[in-house]
Amino acid sequence: xxxxxxxxxxxxxxxxxxxxxxxxxxxxxxxxxxxxxxxxxxxxxxxxxxxxxxxxxxxxxxxxxxxxxxxxxxxxxxxxxxxxxxxxxxxxxxxxxxxxxxxxxxxxxxxxxxxxxxxxxxxxxxxxxxxxxxxxxxxxxxxxxxxxxxxxxxxxxxxxxxxxxxxxxxxxxxxxxxxxxxxxxxxxxxxxxxxxxxxxxxxxxxxxxxxxxxxxxxxxxxxxxxxxxxxxxxxxxxxxxxxxxxxxxxxxxxxxxxxxxxxxxxxxxxxxxxxxxxxxxxxxxxxxxxxxxxxxxxxxxxxxxxxxxxxxxxxxxxxxxxxxxxxxxxxxxxxxxxxxxxxxxxxxxxxxxxxxxxxxxxxxxxxxxxxxxxxxxxxxxxxxxxxxxxxxxxxxxxxxxxxxxxxxxxxxxxxxxxxxxxxxxxxxxxxxxxxxxxxxxxxxxxxxxxxxxxxxxxxxxxxxxxxx
Numbered sequence: 001x002x003x004x005x006x007x008x009x010x011x012x013x014x015x016x017x018x019x020x021x022x023x024x025x026x027x028x029x030x031x032x033x034x035x036x037x038x039x040x041x042x043x044x045x046x047x048x049x050x051x052x053x054x055x056x057x058x059x060x061x062x063x064x065x066x067x068x069x070x071x072x073x074x075x076x077x078x079x080x081x082x083x084x085x086x087x088x089x090x091x092x093x094x095x096x097x098x099x100x101x102x103x104x105x106x107x108x109x110x111x112x113x114x115x116x117x118x119x120x121x122x123x124x125x126x127x128x129x130x131x132x133x134x135x136x137x138x139x140x141x142x143x144x145x146x147x148x149x150x151x152x153x154x155x156x157x158x159x160x161x162x163x164x165x166x167x168x169x170x171x172x173x174x175x176x177x178x179x180x181x182x183x184x185x186x187x188x189x190x191x192x193x194x195x196x197x198x199x200x201x202x203x204x205x206x207x208x209x210x211x212x213x214x215x216x217x218x219x220x221x222x223x224x225x226x227x228x229x230x231x232x233x234x235x236x237x238x239x240x241x242x243x244x245x246x247x248x249x250x251x252x253x254x255x256x257x258x259x260x261x262x263x264x265x266x267x268x269x270x271x272x273x274x275x276x277x278x279x280x281x282x283x284x285x286x287x288x289x290x291x292x293x294x295x296x297x298x299x300x301x302x303x304x305x306x307x308x309x310x311x312x313x314x315x316x317x318x319x320x321x322x323x324x325x326x327x328x329x330x331x332x333x334x335x336x337x338x339x340x341x342x343x344x345x346x347x348x349x350x351x352x353x354x355x356x357x358x359x360x361x362x363x364x365x366x367x368x369x370x371x372x373x374x375x376x377x378x379x380x381x382x383x384x385x386x387x388x389x390x391x392x393x394x395x396x397x398x399x400x401x402x403x404x405x406x407x408x409x410x411x412x413x414x415x416x417x418x419x420x421x422x423x424x425x426x427x428x429x430x431x432x433x434x435x436x437x438x439x440x441x442x443x444x445x446x447x448x449x450x451x452x453x454x455x456x457x458x459x460x461x462x463x464x465x466x467x468x
Contacts, residue, residue, distance in 0.1 A: 011067060014090070020418050020419060021089075022089055023418075024457070026461060028089055028092050029173045030460065035090075036166055036167050036381075037061065037166075038374070039061060039065070039159075039164060039166075040158055043113065043135075043158070043185075044186050044189060046113055047182065048111065048206050048209055049108065049111055050104070050107070051177065051181055052093065052100075053108045053111070054108075054172075054178065054182075055091035055092060055093065055172075055173060058091060059091035060139070061158055061167075062169060063080050064080050064148065065158065065159050068159055072156055075152065076151065077138075077149050077150070078152065080149075080150070081146065082145070084144045091173070101141075102141070105141075109134065109138075109139055112133060116129060116130040116131070117130075133157065136150075137151070163370075165188050167188065168381060171238070172184070174237075176232070177225075177229050178208040179207055179225050179228075180232040183230075183259060184237055190261065190263075193263055194261065195258055195261070196258045199257055200256055201253075201256060208229075211225070217252070218252050238263060238384050239262065240262045241259055241260070241261045242259070243260070244257065244258060278308070283376075284380065285372070286315075286328055286329045286332055287376055287379040289382075292333075295333070296308075307336065308336070310340075310341040311335035311336045311340065311341070314340045314342050315328060315331050315332045319331075320354065320357075396451075396454070397441065397452045397455070399459045400441070400452065400455045411437070412436060412437040412451070414458070415440075418454075421447075421450060425447055428447055435447070
């Protein structure tokens with residue numbers, strides 16, 4: 001049986017994952033695969049919402065982003081629907097209190113955000129655009145179906161690929177504290193490590209939603225909101241975060257705070273014996289992940305820094321000529337293998353052509369660069385998810401090998417009985433009848449990894465149940 005590449009949309013993938021996980025009573029944050037969408041940076045400025053209302057927006061926007069038509073008319077209203085149980089799973093809503101869900105949707109529907117082309121309201125001129133939009137538009141629940149109505153103009157702002165970031169529902173639903181989530185929203189558009197802008201303390205007070213008057217005092221807010229939020233960010237997010245005030249002792253009305261952050265990274269740079277600057281270039285520009293750095297490490301005696309720089313220069317040159325049509329990463333390895341490099345005549349020709357292209361299309365090149373950075377940012381998110389998945393696979397394997405034969409047999413049966421594993425097994429040219437607890441770790445690497453992820457999810461759920 002030949003392997004076939006089947007096209008699966010993000011919406012179809014999410015529905016398949018939901019079908020498997022909801023049957024097990026598992027939350028979206030426990031998924032071994034990422035579920036998310038591109039979200040415009042303007043939505044990171046939303047404040048005054050509790051954690052459940054924020055999740056309402058995330059679930060609604062995921063459905064809109066995965067179902068919106070390519071051509072949108074500004075003044076036309078589009079309707080998006082989803083089964084209410086699927087919608088609740090997307091937002092990790094565990095309660096059966098239907099009236100509370102409606103209250104959270106009502107809160108999300110009341111929220112608004114300003115949109116503008118200038119950096120701030122003080123810098124707006126008559127040449128700039130400004131507006132205020134409702135974040136959820138019209139919404140209602142009818143016969144167990146959630147309906148969201150948004151105009152084409154709002155949808156364009158939501159799913160615009162420019163100045164956008166990847167929002168992972170798997171990552172965002174891991175937060176239980178609204179302030180931790182609000183801070184996370186302001187960090188995810190950032191790359192690498194650094195420091196945020198200064199935020200007025202009065203503005204930060206609005207981020208977690210309703211804050212009692214007694215808790216608005218700096219000391220109390222720090223104790224009950226800020227410190228727990230930072231702790232949760234460091235525990236469940238892909239950032240190491242700290243905060244600092246603009247002065248040690250200052251009145252609340254003059255207090256400002258900002259956040260220092262470092263994006264967690266693996267040891268790929270050290271493994272390949274390259275400088276951090278080269279690691280970031282390969283990681284961001286060419287979407288290198290762990291297997292690629294391992295491949296580079298094995299040939300570092302031949303692929304020296306000089307050779308690597310030559311190959312990068314050659315690949316960029318071919319990219320500019322439009323000769324690379326499939327994978328820049330693969331082409332870079334081809335250039336390394338073939339010892340390809342460009343000469344001075346090529347550089348001169350490229351310089352002339354670049355100047356011509358710059359004169360003819362500055363705006364087009366700017367958009368292409370933005371898109372490339374966006375794709376690299378998405379790949380970086382996927383790299384983080386893959387690293388976590390590898391650890392889960394290892395833990396699942398260790399657990400499976402430690403339990404007795406009846407437990408192994410039950411774990412194997414629960415895996416091959418589910419829809420997604422069955423599709424995976426068939427795609428690998430196997431039949432589920434041929435798999436058993438004795439051979440499932442050795443027959444096929446892809447199947448074995450998927451099985452270990454399944455075991456890890458079972459193990460994690462069992463531990464949570466035992467603590468309860």
